[in-house]
Amino acid sequence: MVAAERAGRDRTPPHPDLATITLQQVLEALVDPVRRCIVRHLHATSHDVACGTIDLPVSKSTATHHFHVLREAGLIRQYYAGTSRMNALRLEEFDRAFPGLLATLLAQRDVDPGA
Amino acid sequence: MVAAERAGRDRTPPHPDLATITLQQVLEALVDPVRRCIVRHLHATSHDVACGTIDLPVSKSTATHHFHVLREAGLIRQYYAGTSRMNALRLEEFDRAFPGLLATLLAQRDVDPGA
DNA sequence: CCAAAAGTTCGACCAGTGTCAAACTTCGAC
DNA sequence: GTCGAAGTTTGACACTGGTCGAACTTTTGG
Numbered sequence: 001m002v003a004a005e006r007a008g009r010d011r012t013p014p015h016p017d018l019a020t021i022t023l024q025q026v027l028e029a030l031v032d033p034v035r036r037c038i039v040r041h042l043h044a045t046s047h048d049v050a051c052g053t054i055d056l057p058v059s060k061s062t063a064t065h066h067f068h069v070l071r072e073a074g075l076i077r078q079y080y081a082g083t084s085r086m087n088a089l090r091l092e093e094f095d096r097a098f099p100g101l102l103a104t105l106l107a108q109r110d111v112d113p114g115a
Numbered sequence: 116m117v118a119a120e121r122a123g124r125d126r127t128p129p130h131p132d133l134a135t136i137t138l139q140q141v142l143e144a145l146v147d148p149v150r151r152c153i154v155r156h157l158h159a160t161s162h163d164v165a166c167g168t169i170d171l172p173v174s175k176s177t178a179t180h181h182f183h184v185l186r187e188a189g190l191i192r193q194y195y196a197g198t199s200r201m202n203a204l205r206l207e208e209f210d211r212a213f214p215g216l217l218a219t220l221l222a223q224r225d226v227d228p229g230a
Numbered sequence: 231c232c233a234a235a236a237g238t239t240c241g242a243c244c245a246g247t248g249t250c251a252a253a254c255t256t257c258g259a260c
Numbered sequence: 261g262t263c264g265a266a267g268t269t270t271g272a273c274a275c276t277g278g279t280c281g282a283a284c285t286t287t288t289g290g
Contacts, residue, residue, distance in 0.1 A: 011286080023225045024148060031142045032278080052236065062279055064238055069277095083236045083287045104219040110138045126256075147248080167266065174250055179268055181248090198257045198266045 011080045013071060018090070018097040021074040026098060029073035034058060035066050036110060039075060042089045043106055050084040075102075126195045128186060133205070133212040136189040141213060144188035149173060150181050151225060154190060157204045158221055165199040190217075 030036055034056055041054045056063050067087065070076045074097065077088045094102055145151055149171055156169045171178050182202065185191045189212065192203045209217055 023220075023223045024146075027142065027146045028277095031139075031146045033139060034278090050236080058278085059280055060237065061239080061281075065278075068238095080237095080287090085237065098223055100215075100219045101223060104215045105138075108138045108213050108216060149248090165266080173248085175267065176251080176269080177249055183268095195257090195267095198264095200267065 013068075013078055015077060015090075016072060016074050018074045018093050021097060023098065025073050026075070026101070029069050029075060030105065032066065032069075033111070034062075035070055036105075038066060038070060038087075039089065039102075040106060040110070042076065042087060043091075043102075048086045048088040050081070050086055052084070128183075128193055130192060130205075131187060131189050133189045133208050136212060138213065140188045141190070141216070144184050144190060145220065147181065147184075148226070149177075150185055151220075153181060153185060153202075154204065154217075155221065155225070157191065157202060158206075158217075163201045163203040165196070165201055167199070 030039070037056065038054060042049060051063060051067055052060075056066075058066070067076070067078065067085070071078055074090060074094060077090050079086055089102075091102070145154070152171065153169055157164060166178060166182055171181075173181070182191070182193065182200075186193055189205060189209060192205050194201050204217075206217070
């Protein structure tokens with residue numbers, strides 16, 4: 001039992017139910033090239049990854065904002081490991097709500113946001 | 116030979132080559148619910164359709180803007196028939212450039228923008 | 231206990247974009 | 261030739277959304 005569990009100050013952010021997510025929300029999340037870069041990175045690396053390990057062409061506070069949007073759109077799951085916030089795609093769950101969407105998008109030719 | 120062809124004032128708007136269209140452009144076009152409504156309508160009715168026959172919850176000038184964005188994103192083809200501007204999806208062409216994308220998007224549950 | 235690491239939160243700013251009304255253009259009908 | 265129908269263009273406006281820096285929080289390491 002770690003500190004967070006004892007004291008009730010759970011730093012795990014809230015994750016929406018996929019059933020409540022609209023296509024509008026998903027498209028708004030994925031229209032930003034930085035966010036697509038994050039999703040592509042998470043998809044490429046099979047294991048979970050900390051925010052900081054993805055190098056993005058934006059500041060830390062902006063990156064936080066992007067991860068927040070992705071989480072609210074039901075695309076990623078976040079949890080803490082020490083001071084690092086880990087990220088993982090909600091691949092199966094998301095595909096159940098929007099069948100084929102993520103795979104089709106990731107299959108398209110796309111550009112690097114930093115280039 | 117009609118007037119437009121004789122005089123060189125062709126009212127046919129320019130249509131971009133699908134090879135020059137980016138995924139970014141496509142997503143920016145489809146993130147707007149009114150534009151998705153147009154695309155869905157064009158997909159549902161197999162024949163070409165005039166701008167005015169799709170009833171949208173926006174003014175005429177705004178509708179013109181939306182059709183313009185869709186055309187620039189390579190999603191629709193436009194031509195004049197009298198005073199009416201006809202619209203058609205560039206279905207096969209688009210699917211060659213972004214395989215499966217349109218079909219997958221159209222298959223998702225989505226809401227009416229006017230409701 | 232203190233300092234560094236990793237993110238978050240909070241304002242503020244600014245560019246883009248959806249929106250409309252008004253004036254204009256083009257074509258078809260009478 | 262005139263009028264109406266169908267869109268377009270232009271200009272203006274408001275709102276959203278991405279961006280940053282600065283201050284803050286939490287955890288880990290020495």
